[in-house]
Amino acid sequence: MIRRTVAAIAVGALAVSLSACGRQTEPSAAAGGATEKGTIGVAMPTKTSERWIKDGDYIKQQLEAAGYKVNLQYANDDIPTQVGQVNDMVTKNNKILVVASIDGTALKGALQEAKDAGIPVIAYDRLLRDTNAVDYYTTFDNLKVGKLQAESLLKGLEASGAPKPWNVELFAGSPDDNNATFFFNGAMEVLKPKINSGDLVIASGETDFKTVATLRWDAAVAKKRMENLLTKAYSTKDVNGVLSPYDGLSRGIIAALKGSGYGSGGKKLPVVTGQDAELESVKAILAGEQYSTVFKNTRDLAQATVKMIQEIDTKKTVTVNDTTSYNNGIKNVPTQLLEPVDVDKANVTDVLVKAKYYTADQLK
Known part of the structure; x- marks a missing residue:
């Protein structure tokens, strides 16, 4: 009991000392605070397509809800810009990278740097080609x-x-x-x-x-x-x-x-x-x-990708349903495939509103 009391007094004194010096410590899980889960790098190709804006927004929202920080970057369809963004994510030691590439073969160097740094890479909807530095792929069929x-x-x-x-x-x-x-x-x-x-x-x-x-x-x-x-x-x-x-x-x-x-x-x-x-x-x-x-419900694709990130992060078995269809020139990339749906005038409103992709008012 005496040792615990002395230890508690010492910790309290240290906290006061740090506070007096203008420094603050992050709360730890042991102290009842939130554990820092790290930053996920998300590289998207462009904002010129409504679809990619939705993808980025959905992934960011779901990752933040799961307790991660998000480094979301758009490359405006410029390959050197995306290469630089991925390199920067590696330099900043982002925990896991999610990459929707502009050119599936142009990121080989940056991806190899990620692999060398021990950073897992998920190809998002566009397969990353001619590299063994991609771990998983999430996409639609x-x-x-x-x-x-x-x-x-x-x-x-x-x-x-x-x-x-x-x-x-x-x-x-x-x-x-x-x-x-x-x-x-x-x-x-x-x-x-x-x-x-x-x-x-x-x-x-x-x-x-x-x-x-x-x-x-x-x-x-x-x-x-x-x-x-x-x-x-x-x-x-x-x-x-x-x-x-x-x-x-x-x-x-x-x-x-x-x-x-x-x-x-x-x-x-x-x-x-x-x-x-x-x-x-x-x-x-x-x-x-x-x-x-x-x-293609990109909210579902984002959800599948976030689930994969959490499984990688917690060292659980990663959910995939295809291990043979997507060869990138170097390897068969384990893939989680989602189902697309064709819509026309007869069913488009019902399908999209039911999926909460758009509201009925948006379609008027």
Whole structure:
């Protein structure tokens, strides 16, 4: 008892001394305060897409609620900026890194520094390629995304009343984004039999990924290419459908179509697909301009990523449901896949409001 009393007096004296010197100590778990969980580095590609803003916000909110500090950075689609941001996260000894890359191969050096420092790395929705310095991957079933887009395109063409064969053009995402290949390959699994049977005609003849890819998912690039396709292949015929892998591209494509007279004077807009359920495109679906989009609930993706961070941090078994599909050129990256959902005018409001992704008022 005497030793405990003396020890207590000594601790109290030390606290008074530190306070008098203007220094304060962090509360410890033993003293009944909160334990410092550390800082999680989150590198996002850009704020030009509504989708990535939501991702960053959701991850930050959920990590902070779990007791972590968050170093959230956006790179504005500039690769050197993102490389510098990841390097800085390593230098500052952020505990775990979550990286949604601009270019899946451009961060190899920075990621190796993280690995050398013992910092785990989670690839977020975009696979980090050609490196063994990535530990886990959280994403949606990207092959299924492409299949859903193609199935929706065919559904819309059937409903349009246009006679077969249907004239269709193909767009793909950015060639430096691993997901873009999955989206396109998934779509072509569905569309190729229809092309081979003659039900679908690609009037431009442009069907390979490299030709139809859209660098940086740039809407202006998609708009320009659609304008060129209309001039090249549709002077005497109409385009009936466009496979678009992302809402931003869809809006650029639709702008080009409208500029060529589609959507007015009795000339119907083609069936145009999309992805990410961006608000402007959802409103376009409700207005009958864009046909569909693939909804990926980024709140769920953030939640799965935060769960993975907590499991890594507490040295528990990390939750994954795919260990074979996502090879980054060096290794099969253990992956947690989430399910995407295709939505069109018939169900878009119900699905998105029920998921609390948007309110009913936002969709008016």
